[in-house]
Amino acid sequence: MEILVCVRRVPDTSENEIQLNSAGSDIERDDLIYSINEADNYAVEEALQIVARVGGDATVATVGGEDDEEVLRREMAMGAQSGVLISDEAFSGSDGSGIATILESFVRKGNYDLILTGVQAEDGAAQVGGMLAALLDYPFASLVNSIEVVDGKTLKISREIAGGNKEMNEIDLPCVLSIQTGISEPRYVGMRGIRQVASVPIPTYGLVELGLDAGSVGESAAKVRRVDYFLPELGKGAEILHGTREENVDRVLELVAAKGGLK
Amino acid sequence: MTARMFAYIPHKDGIVDDCAFELAAAARKIDPSASATAIITGWGAELDDACSALGAAYPEIWKIANEALAYPNAELVRKALLQVLPEKSIVLASHDHFGIDLAPGLSIKMNAAFVSDVVDLAAIESTGLNLVRQEFGGQVSAHVRCDIAAGAVITTRPGGFKAVEIGSGSVFVVDKSVGAGVLTARRRYLETVVAEAGDVDITKHSVLVSVGRGLQEKENVAIAQDLADAIGGAVSCSRPVVDAKWLEKSRQVGSSGKTVKPKVYLACGISGASQHLAGIKGSPLLIAINKNPKAPIFQVADVGIVDDVLEFMPALTNKVREMRTVAAK
Numbered sequence: 001m002e003i004l005v006c007v008r009r010v011p012d013t014s015e016n017e018i019q020l021n022s023a024g025s026d027i028e029r030d031d032l033i034y035s036i037n038e039a040d041n042y043a044v045e046e047a048l049q050i051v052a053r054v055g056g057d058a059t060v061a062t063v064g065g066e067d068d069e070e071v072l073r074r075e076m077a078m079g080a081q082s083g084v085l086i087s088d089e090a091f092s093g094s095d096g097s098g099i100a101t102i103l104e105s106f107v108r109k110g111n112y113d114l115i116l117t118g119v120q121a122e123d124g125a126a127q128v129g130g131m132l133a134a135l136l137d138y139p140f141a142s143l144v145n146s147i148e149v150v151d152g153k154t155l156k157i158s159r160e161i162a163g164g165n166k167e168m169n170e171i172d173l174p175c176v177l178s179i180q181t182g183i184s185e186p187r188y189v190g191m192r193g194i195r196q197v198a199s200v201p202i203p204t205y206g207l208v209e210l211g212l213d214a215g216s217v218g219e220s221a222a223k224v225r226r227v228d229y230f231l232p233e234l235g236k237g238a239e240i241l242h243g244t245r246e247e248n249v250d251r252v253l254e255l256v257a258a259k260g261g262l263k
Numbered sequence: 264m265t266a267r268m269f270a271y272i273p274h275k276d277g278i279v280d281d282c283a284f285e286l287a288a289a290a291r292k293i294d295p296s297a298s299a300t301a302i303i304t305g306w307g308a309e310l311d312d313a314c315s316a317l318g319a320a321y322p323e324i325w326k327i328a329n330e331a332l333a334y335p336n337a338e339l340v341r342k343a344l345l346q347v348l349p350e351k352s353i354v355l356a357s358h359d360h361f362g363i364d365l366a367p368g369l370s371i372k373m374n375a376a377f378v379s380d381v382v383d384l385a386a387i388e389s390t391g392l393n394l395v396r397q398e399f400g401g402q403v404s405a406h407v408r409c410d411i412a413a414g415a416v417i418t419t420r421p422g423g424f425k426a427v428e429i430g431s432g433s434v435f436v437v438d439k440s441v442g443a444g445v446l447t448a449r450r451r452y453l454e455t456v457v458a459e460a461g462d463v464d465i466t467k468h469s470v471l472v473s474v475g476r477g478l479q480e481k482e483n484v485a486i487a488q489d490l491a492d493a494i495g496g497a498v499s500c501s502r503p504v505v506d507a508k509w510l511e512k513s514r515q516v517g518s519s520g521k522t523v524k525p526k527v528y529l530a531c532g533i534s535g536a537s538q539h540l541a542g543i544k545g546s547p548l549l550i551a552i553n554k555n556p557k558a559p560i561f562q563v564a565d566v567g568i569v570d571d572v573l574e575f576m577p578a579l580t581n582k583v584r585e586m587r588t589v590a591a592k
Contacts, residue, residue, distance in 0.1 A: 125380065169452055223415075227406040229398075230404050231403060248575070259547075
């Protein structure tokens with residue numbers, strides 16, 4: 001099975017306190033720790049496990065810049081056979097639909113049976129997978145948390161729905177699936193593994209290679225744009241305890257007892 | 264305004280989803296002088312039951328009855344909607360497991376703008392909508408501008424808009440079933456597998472020690488269990504803890520896990536993603552301990568402590584044990 005996994009390099013929210021720059025036009029990006037988007041990493045692991053079961057190749061691709069090559073190499077160190085950087089000045093300012101349009105043109109250059117994305121990235125939009133499927137006119141399923149290859153034409157998948165329940169579906173190939181975290185256990189990638197793929201060439205595809213019209217992507221085509229960032233209003237917010245740890249422990253126990261806990 | 268607004272209403276067993284009234288509220292904010300038309304799909308008596316509940320929020324309801332839509336399959340619902348929606352429509356849906364399945368692809372097929380998981384918005388301007396979303400797990404918000412000249416698909420965060428009842432209560436249903444055409448899908452629903460019960464029922468406990476990514480590793484679950492044992496509660500968790508296989512899925516609080524109504528909720532090393540908060544009901548005393556002072560959990564907690572949970576939890580446990588020993592003497 002030929003599998004394409006669309007990945008993204010993002011600031012790691014578990015490692016960073018996100019601050020705004022003084023103009024509010026962006027977050028403060030100096031000193032941020034970046035990593036592979038968590039759901040995308042699960043998608044790559046799932047692709048590798050499918051390839052291990054039924055054969056084929058897993059390719060990772062990202063729409064971004066030179067800095068984003070590091071996540072491609074990381075995923076190649078995990079076992080992805082090849083990585084592709086999709087990059088062009090003309091792509092900047094693309095909205096979700098623009099990114100999906102760029103990916104669509106790349107998919108059409110290949111012969112993929114299955115395309116995976118993470119369910120969402122740092123903007124929480126959960127949009128590119130569904131858009132890409134619609135542009136390709138492939139079937140789509142979101143929030144996928146298990147995949148079973150039935151035969152060369154069909155997958156049996158489950159989707160995560162409310163209450164921890166699973167919705168089982170059969171889906172025809174080729175298709176696009178957006179992968180939920182927890183579907184698999186992503187393997188560890190050591191520095192040694194990354195060094196081993198350090199010199200593997202990563203081809204770059206731009207506007208011309210993809211045969212895209214500049215007017216169909218980037219800022220000029222975007223129907224949606226971010227005006228600025230701001231800090232959410234705190235509402236009443238929590239009463240922050242500023243005491244010593246011992247004082248805070250005592251206060252918490254008082255509050256819990258007052259609510260009828262600690263019986 | 265020229266754009267007509269629609270709200271896609273999910274329902275189950277004849278009962279409409281809570282989002283119906285929130286979407287009506289969002290539509291009112293977009294245009295205070297107009298109402299959205301509800302669109303509802305399904306089959307049989309359940310569909311008619313659901314329609315009759317919508318009069319309280321929508322003056323007009325478009326119903327698409329088709330046996331193929333008895334279970335909501337996003338691919339088929341999309342096909343049906345595309346047959347009946349006028350050009351340049353604004354379509355509202357909920358950012359839930361169905362909306363995530365339906366909405367992005369629908370926007371592409373409509374050639375319309377798409378904005379998801381919206382938490383607030385302002386009244387419509389001639390060709391645009393100004394909306395508010397959150398990014399980076401709720402750590403920052405963003406103003407977003409959306410060009411609606413060709414229509415728009417907007418999904419709203421569950422619980423993000425205060426539900427309103429604005430209809431007269433009378434039900435005006437327009438049957439659009441014929442317009443929806445023949446429906447076949449390349450994705451077929453098989454069955455729903457109900458979540459396993461698990462060893463501990465976190466919904467039955469009045470005190471929850473709930474742990475998140477701040478736990479750092481599986482071995483530290485014991486630290487939370489010690490605290491829960493001392494204090495007389497159970498250990499629950501947020502999604503990353505289940506993803507990392509530190510705890511069973513049955514312990515997860517959130518929209519994709521359990522809904523809990525404890526008296527006391529100790530959020531230990533939990534950042535406070537909206538999907539997690541959606542699982543906490545009944546306004547418990549919410550105490551958050553997190554070493555990141557910017558963690559969104561502090562916006563909703565009653566009491567916050569900026570500290571390392573791996574040190575604070577044992578301190579709390581020791582103190583409780585001390586008190587119990589003194590009391591026993």
